[in-house]
Amino acid sequence: MGSPLRLTLVGVDEPRAAATWTRVSDTIEDLEQALSRFRPTADLVTLNGRAGDPACAPVQAALYDALAAADRAWRRTAGAFDPRVLGDLERLGYRGADTSRPGEASEPGKMLASRAAVFPDGCWLHRDPRSRSVAIAAPVDLGGIGKGLALRWAVAVLGAAVPGIADGTAGALLEAGGDLVAHGLAPQPGPWLIGIESPVANEEIAVVELADGAVCTSSTGVHAWSTADGRAVHHLLDPRTGEPGGGGLVSVTVAGPDPAWAEVWSKSLFLEGARGIGPRARALGLAAWWIREDGVLEMTPAARVRTAWSAAEA
Amino acid sequence: MTERVLRLPPTTAPAPALLAVPEARAEARPAVATRRPVHVVITVGVTAGLYAISLAGVTSLQAGTDARLAADRAPAAAAVAELRGTHDAEEAQLTQLEASYADAAASYAQIAAAIGAHEKSLAGLGKQVAAVEGSASALRVPTLASLPSVSSRTVYVSRPASNACTTASGKPC
Helix, strand or coil, X not given: CCCCEEEEEECXXXXXXXXXXXXXXXXXXXHHHHHCCCCCCCHHHHHHHCCCCCCCEECCHHHHHHHHHHHHHHHHCCCCCCHHHHHHXXXXXCCCCCCCCCCCCCCHHHHHHHHHCCCCCCCCEEEECCCCEEEEXXXXXXXXXXXXXXXXXXXXXXXXXCCHHHXXXXXXXXXXXXXXXXXXXXXXXXXXXXXXXXXXXXXXXXXXXXXXXXXXXXXXXXXXXXXXXXXXXXXXXXCCCCEECCCCEEEEEEEECCHHHHHHHHHHHHCCHHHHXXXXXXXXXXXXXXXXXXXXXXXXXXXXXXXXXXXXXX | CCCCCCCCCCCCCCCCCCXXXXXXXXXXXXXXXXXXXXXXXXXXXXXXXXXXXXXXXXXXXXXXXXXXXXXXXHHHHHHHHHHHHHHHHHHXXXXXXXXXXXXXXXXXXXXXXXXXXXXXXXXXXXHHHHHHHHHHHHCXXXXXXXXXXXXXXXXXXXXXXXXXXXXXXXXXX
16 A cells, blocks of 8 residues: 554553564555555455456455445445546556656546446445455555555554553554554543644644544645646546546545544545535534645534644634 | 087078079189299299308308307417416415415414413423522522532643644655
8 A cells, every 4th residue: 555654652561562563564564465556466456457357256355345345435425435546547647656757648438437337236346245255347446445444454453462552551553654543542641642734834734632543634745746738636536527626625634433434534525625525524523624725724623622733723 | 718609590591593604604714713823933933042042151151250250269268278277276276275274373273382381381480490599599608619620621822742643645744
């Protein structure tokens, strides 16, 4: 999934911390091998090669669970979250982390057909829970939700490795490139404190409290590039149009109990744009912060009670 | 009606003597009595024919007039039919509105009854409050009350040091 991993432990001695780090990093490595689309040998890459074949084939357990979670997110967000945007990303020239060079557009018709591809019953995923086998109608990218799921499963490993996290005598903060989970004891009295950095000002414009939960951000601060014809685009595509969405926004942060769903909601809320994100986030009852193109930070009522400090109100 | 028969007295006068009639006059009289003039027959026939032709003409004119009249009246008849249909629909709507109004009136009557009950309850509560106030005023209020400790949320007046930062998926701060 191409993100640096960092683990902060509180109330844990050095040997246990080292062992915990080994277990967590091994878990993440296994998930990377299953869910990454940048590794030629990854299970997801093999599955994407079979896209369009209606016959279900067995896959690794983590990949099966990740595809099932992505399917739930697709249904829950009414299609705003769609792992099939891979075709449109490649059409616009997206190559993952390396966006320093202009993209080379792929064949538009082929990629649009890939995005809209479904099986005759209208689903993009067929799965058999007994045999843990799946069939996908189009190639998928599990980048965002995959990282959230990796954090979710890594927290389970952390809880088993450090029992003190559950009873509050120890704590852990696990970061994976801007998405993070925190549980248990914080270094300072009170909850963990997480800064929200503005892609406009390149500094923290708010600090939020996090106790036993996750914070995920979707932003145009990274994975933004220019197409061959000079058009500025980013990786947060609206599945309904196949084009970059979120007009008027540069960043959306969502806090919640689960990192995978926080990731899903941050991305789908971003696509609402500056005009629609407020009503949508409030209707969903989410703790969400968003930064407009002019650098102004806005938030929902649920987010306000978690905000320890805000530059706008300082 | 009754009829009266009058009996005439028997005639006693002697039978008249037979008169001799010359034969020549007796033969010519029947031919004159049975002959009809031809021009009368022709006149009657022509008259009847003219009458029949006139009758046919009048009938034809009448039929044409009736047809034109019916054609002229057709749009008006259609409009009348449409109007009748509209009136029927409006009547049905009025009936429905009347039923809705009756329902609303019944609901309002129920609500009014409930409001009346609430007002009674409020009046009772007001009496109880007045009684409690009277009792409370007789109590001695302590000048200092010990309250249980509560956990308060830390208020930061300046930016606190954060444990981590989020800025974009895939980008560390």
